[in-house]
Amino acid sequence: MAMLHIVNQSPFERDSLASCLTLSLPGAGILLIEDAVVAVRTGSRVAEDLLAAMTDRHIYALGPDLDARGIARDTILPGIRCVDYAGFVQLTTEHNTLQSWL
Amino acid sequence: MKFGIMVNTGPYTHQAAHTAYQFTRAALASGHEIYRVFFYHDGVHNASRLTVPPQDENNLIQQWSDLADAHNLDLVVCVAAAQRRGLLDAETAARHGKDAHNLAPGFRISGLGQLVEAGIEADRLLVFGD
Numbered sequence: 671m672a673m674l675h676i677v678n679q680s681p682f683e684r685d686s687l688a689s690c691l692t693l694s695l696p697g698a699g700i701l702l703i704e705d706a707v708v709a710v711r712t713g714s715r716v717a718e719d720l721l722a723a724m725t726d727r728h729i730y731a732l733g734p735d736l737d738a739r740g741i742a743r744d745t746i747l748p749g750i751r752c753v754d755y756a757g758f759v760q761l762t763t764e765h766n767t768l769q770s771w772l
Numbered sequence: 773m774k775f776g777i778m779v780n781t782g783p784y785t786h787q788a789a790h791t792a793y794q795f796t797r798a799a800l801a802s803g804h805e806i807y808r809v810f811f812y813h814d815g816v817h818n819a820s821r822l823t824v825p826p827q828d829e830n831n832l833i834q835q836w837s838d839l840a841d842a843h844n845l846d847l848v849v850c851v852a853a854a855q856r857r858g859l860l861d862a863e864t865a866a867r868h869g870k871d872a873h874n875l876a877p878g879f880r881i882s883g884l885g886q887l888v889e890a891g892i893e894a895d896r897l898l899v900f901g902d
Binding site: 678703735762770 | 788
Protein backbone atom coordinates (compact mmCIF):
# COMPACT_ATOMS: atom_id res chain seq x y z
CA MET A 671 0.00 0.00 0.00
CA ALA A 672 1.17 3.45 -0.83
CA MET A 673 1.48 6.63 1.17
CA LEU A 674 -1.38 9.04 1.76
CA HIS A 675 -0.24 12.65 1.56
CA ILE A 676 -2.47 15.12 3.39
CA VAL A 677 -2.17 18.75 2.33
CA ASN A 678 -4.00 21.49 4.25
CA GLN A 679 -2.50 24.75 2.97
CA SER A 680 -3.70 26.89 0.08
CA PRO A 681 -1.30 26.56 -2.87
CA PHE A 682 -1.61 30.34 -3.26
CA GLU A 683 -0.06 30.92 0.18
CA ARG A 684 2.48 28.15 0.62
CA ASP A 685 4.32 25.69 -1.58
CA SER A 686 3.44 22.52 0.35
CA LEU A 687 1.17 21.24 -2.43
CA ALA A 688 3.90 21.84 -5.03
CA SER A 689 6.42 20.00 -2.85
CA CYS A 690 3.98 17.15 -2.36
CA LEU A 691 3.31 16.85 -6.09
CA THR A 692 7.05 16.85 -6.77
CA LEU A 693 7.97 14.27 -4.14
CA SER A 694 4.99 11.88 -4.03
CA LEU A 695 5.47 8.56 -5.80
CA PRO A 696 3.27 6.87 -8.41
CA GLY A 697 0.38 5.07 -6.74
CA ALA A 698 0.24 7.50 -3.82
CA GLY A 699 -2.93 9.16 -2.64
CA ILE A 700 -3.12 12.91 -2.11
CA LEU A 701 -5.91 14.27 0.07
CA LEU A 702 -6.60 18.00 0.05
CA ILE A 703 -8.25 19.35 3.20
CA GLU A 704 -8.92 22.74 4.80
CA ASP A 705 -7.51 25.62 2.70
CA ALA A 706 -5.85 23.23 0.24
CA VAL A 707 -9.23 22.44 -1.35
CA VAL A 708 -9.15 25.75 -3.23
CA ALA A 709 -6.60 24.11 -5.55
CA VAL A 710 -9.17 21.87 -7.22
CA ARG A 711 -11.21 24.52 -9.01
CA THR A 712 -11.21 24.27 -12.77
CA GLY A 713 -8.90 26.93 -14.17
CA SER A 714 -6.96 27.42 -10.96
CA ARG A 715 -3.29 28.25 -11.31
CA VAL A 716 -2.34 24.75 -10.14
CA ALA A 717 -4.96 22.88 -12.20
CA GLU A 718 -2.44 21.71 -14.80
CA ASP A 719 -0.12 20.35 -12.09
CA LEU A 720 -2.99 18.43 -10.48
CA LEU A 721 -4.13 17.00 -13.82
CA ALA A 722 -0.56 15.88 -14.56
CA ALA A 723 -0.29 14.24 -11.13
CA MET A 724 -3.57 12.40 -11.67
CA THR A 725 -1.99 10.30 -14.42
CA ASP A 726 -0.35 8.13 -11.76
CA ARG A 727 -1.72 9.29 -8.37
CA HIS A 728 -5.21 9.57 -6.88
CA ILE A 729 -6.29 13.00 -5.71
CA TYR A 730 -9.08 13.51 -3.20
CA ALA A 731 -10.72 16.58 -1.69
CA LEU A 732 -12.57 16.78 1.62
CA GLY A 733 -16.21 17.58 0.73
CA PRO A 734 -17.16 19.48 3.91
CA ASP A 735 -14.19 21.82 3.35
CA LEU A 736 -15.27 22.42 -0.26
CA ASP A 737 -18.78 23.22 0.99
CA ALA A 738 -17.47 25.55 3.71
CA ARG A 739 -15.68 27.55 1.01
CA GLY A 740 -18.58 27.62 -1.42
CA ILE A 741 -16.81 25.51 -4.02
CA ALA A 742 -19.51 23.70 -5.97
CA ARG A 743 -18.81 20.14 -7.09
CA ASP A 744 -19.46 21.05 -10.75
CA THR A 745 -16.66 23.62 -10.69
CA ILE A 746 -13.87 21.23 -9.73
CA LEU A 747 -11.42 19.38 -11.94
CA PRO A 748 -12.62 16.09 -13.44
CA GLY A 749 -10.99 13.12 -11.73
CA ILE A 750 -10.87 14.66 -8.25
CA ARG A 751 -12.73 12.39 -5.84
CA CYS A 752 -14.69 14.01 -3.02
CA VAL A 753 -14.80 12.28 0.36
CA ASP A 754 -16.53 13.05 3.65
CA TYR A 755 -14.91 12.55 7.08
CA ALA A 756 -15.78 8.84 7.02
CA GLY A 757 -14.07 8.66 3.62
CA PHE A 758 -11.08 10.50 5.09
CA VAL A 759 -10.86 7.83 7.80
CA GLN A 760 -11.14 5.08 5.21
CA LEU A 761 -8.33 6.57 3.12
CA THR A 762 -6.04 6.54 6.16
CA THR A 763 -6.75 2.83 6.65
CA GLU A 764 -6.20 2.00 2.97
CA HIS A 765 -2.74 3.58 2.91
CA ASN A 766 -0.10 2.22 5.26
CA THR A 767 1.75 5.47 5.87
CA LEU A 768 0.46 9.02 6.27
CA GLN A 769 2.27 12.28 5.64
CA SER A 770 0.78 15.61 6.71
CA TRP A 771 2.31 18.49 4.75
CA LEU A 772 2.04 21.30 7.29
CA MET B 773 -7.58 -0.13 13.49
CA LYS B 774 -5.84 1.93 16.19
CA PHE B 775 -5.27 5.64 15.58
CA GLY B 776 -2.97 8.11 17.29
CA ILE B 777 -3.93 11.76 16.78
CA MET B 778 -1.61 14.73 17.23
CA VAL B 779 -3.07 18.25 17.48
CA ASN B 780 -0.68 21.18 17.12
CA THR B 781 -2.98 24.21 16.82
CA GLY B 782 -5.43 25.95 19.12
CA PRO B 783 -9.17 26.13 18.53
CA TYR B 784 -9.18 29.74 17.32
CA THR B 785 -5.93 29.86 15.38
CA HIS B 786 -6.43 27.29 12.66
CA GLN B 787 -9.04 24.91 11.33
CA ALA B 788 -6.74 21.97 12.07
CA ALA B 789 -8.03 21.68 15.65
CA HIS B 790 -11.57 21.26 14.31
CA THR B 791 -10.49 18.82 11.62
CA ALA B 792 -8.76 16.69 14.26
CA TYR B 793 -11.98 16.54 16.27
CA GLN B 794 -14.12 15.70 13.23
CA PHE B 795 -11.66 13.00 12.15
CA THR B 796 -11.60 11.47 15.63
CA ARG B 797 -15.39 11.40 15.76
CA ALA B 798 -15.62 9.83 12.30
CA ALA B 799 -13.00 7.19 13.17
CA LEU B 800 -14.95 6.22 16.29
CA ALA B 801 -18.19 6.13 14.31
CA SER B 802 -16.52 3.77 11.82
CA GLY B 803 -15.66 1.39 14.66
CA HIS B 804 -11.97 2.25 14.97
CA GLU B 805 -10.07 2.74 18.21
CA ILE B 806 -8.44 6.03 19.18
CA TYR B 807 -5.34 4.99 21.09
CA ARG B 808 -4.53 8.53 22.20
CA VAL B 809 -4.96 12.18 21.24
CA PHE B 810 -1.82 14.20 21.98
CA PHE B 811 -2.01 17.99 22.23
CA TYR B 812 1.27 19.76 21.54
CA HIS B 813 2.45 23.33 20.90
CA ASP B 814 -0.58 25.70 20.70
CA GLY B 815 -2.75 22.59 20.62
CA VAL B 816 -2.75 22.70 24.43
CA HIS B 817 -5.29 25.56 24.22
CA ASN B 818 -7.87 22.90 23.27
CA ALA B 819 -7.76 21.80 26.92
CA SER B 820 -8.58 25.03 28.79
CA ARG B 821 -11.84 24.70 30.72
CA LEU B 822 -11.98 28.50 31.22
CA THR B 823 -12.82 29.26 27.59
CA VAL B 824 -16.28 30.77 27.20
CA PRO B 825 -17.24 31.00 23.52
CA PRO B 826 -20.66 32.48 22.58
CA GLN B 827 -23.45 29.97 23.15
CA ASP B 828 -24.37 29.69 19.47
CA GLU B 829 -20.82 28.70 18.51
CA ASN B 830 -19.10 25.34 18.67
CA ASN B 831 -17.34 24.84 21.97
CA LEU B 832 -14.47 22.64 20.85
CA ILE B 833 -13.06 22.18 24.37
CA GLN B 834 -16.44 20.94 25.61
CA GLN B 835 -16.77 18.73 22.53
CA TRP B 836 -13.43 17.03 23.28
CA SER B 837 -14.43 16.56 26.93
CA ASP B 838 -17.78 15.06 25.92
CA LEU B 839 -16.16 12.76 23.35
CA ALA B 840 -13.61 11.60 25.94
CA ASP B 841 -16.41 10.88 28.38
CA ALA B 842 -18.49 8.98 25.83
CA HIS B 843 -15.63 6.88 24.44
CA ASN B 844 -13.15 6.78 27.32
CA LEU B 845 -10.55 8.62 25.22
CA ASP B 846 -7.02 9.29 26.42
CA LEU B 847 -6.53 13.04 25.83
CA VAL B 848 -2.94 13.95 26.73
CA VAL B 849 -1.55 17.48 26.94
CA CYS B 850 2.21 18.01 26.70
CA VAL B 851 3.41 19.30 30.08
CA ALA B 852 6.15 21.63 28.79
CA ALA B 853 3.93 23.18 26.09
CA ALA B 854 1.12 23.54 28.65
CA GLN B 855 3.13 25.25 31.37
CA ARG B 856 4.56 27.79 28.93
CA ARG B 857 1.02 28.72 27.87
CA GLY B 858 -0.60 28.83 31.32
CA LEU B 859 -2.48 25.55 31.02
CA LEU B 860 -2.24 23.89 34.44
CA ASP B 861 -3.85 21.03 36.29
CA ALA B 862 -4.49 21.31 40.03
CA GLU B 863 -1.27 19.57 41.00
CA THR B 864 0.95 21.72 38.78
CA ALA B 865 -0.81 24.90 39.91
CA ALA B 866 -0.18 24.00 43.54
CA ARG B 867 3.45 23.14 42.87
CA HIS B 868 4.08 26.52 41.25
CA GLY B 869 2.04 28.54 43.74
CA LYS B 870 -0.64 29.55 41.23
CA ASP B 871 -4.13 30.46 42.42
CA ALA B 872 -6.02 28.67 39.65
CA HIS B 873 -5.93 25.68 37.37
CA ASN B 874 -7.74 25.25 34.08
CA LEU B 875 -7.37 21.74 32.68
CA ALA B 876 -10.73 20.67 31.24
CA PRO B 877 -12.36 17.37 32.29
CA GLY B 878 -11.22 14.36 30.29
CA PHE B 879 -7.70 15.71 29.65
CA ARG B 880 -4.52 14.78 31.50
CA ILE B 881 -1.06 16.31 31.47
CA SER B 882 1.96 14.18 30.64
CA GLY B 883 5.15 14.16 28.59
CA LEU B 884 6.36 13.63 25.04
CA GLY B 885 6.94 9.93 25.78
CA GLN B 886 3.18 9.57 25.44
CA LEU B 887 3.42 10.77 21.84
CA VAL B 888 6.25 8.35 21.08
CA GLU B 889 4.26 5.53 22.63
CA ALA B 890 1.21 6.45 20.51
CA GLY B 891 3.45 6.34 17.42
CA ILE B 892 4.59 2.85 18.35
CA GLU B 893 1.30 1.37 19.54
CA ALA B 894 -1.11 2.89 17.02
CA ASP B 895 -1.48 1.56 13.47
CA ARG B 896 -1.63 5.13 12.15
CA LEU B 897 -0.40 8.42 13.61
CA LEU B 898 -2.10 11.42 12.10
CA VAL B 899 -0.81 14.99 12.56
CA PHE B 900 -3.12 18.01 12.47
CA GLY B 901 -1.50 21.44 12.48
CA ASP B 902 -0.70 24.62 10.62
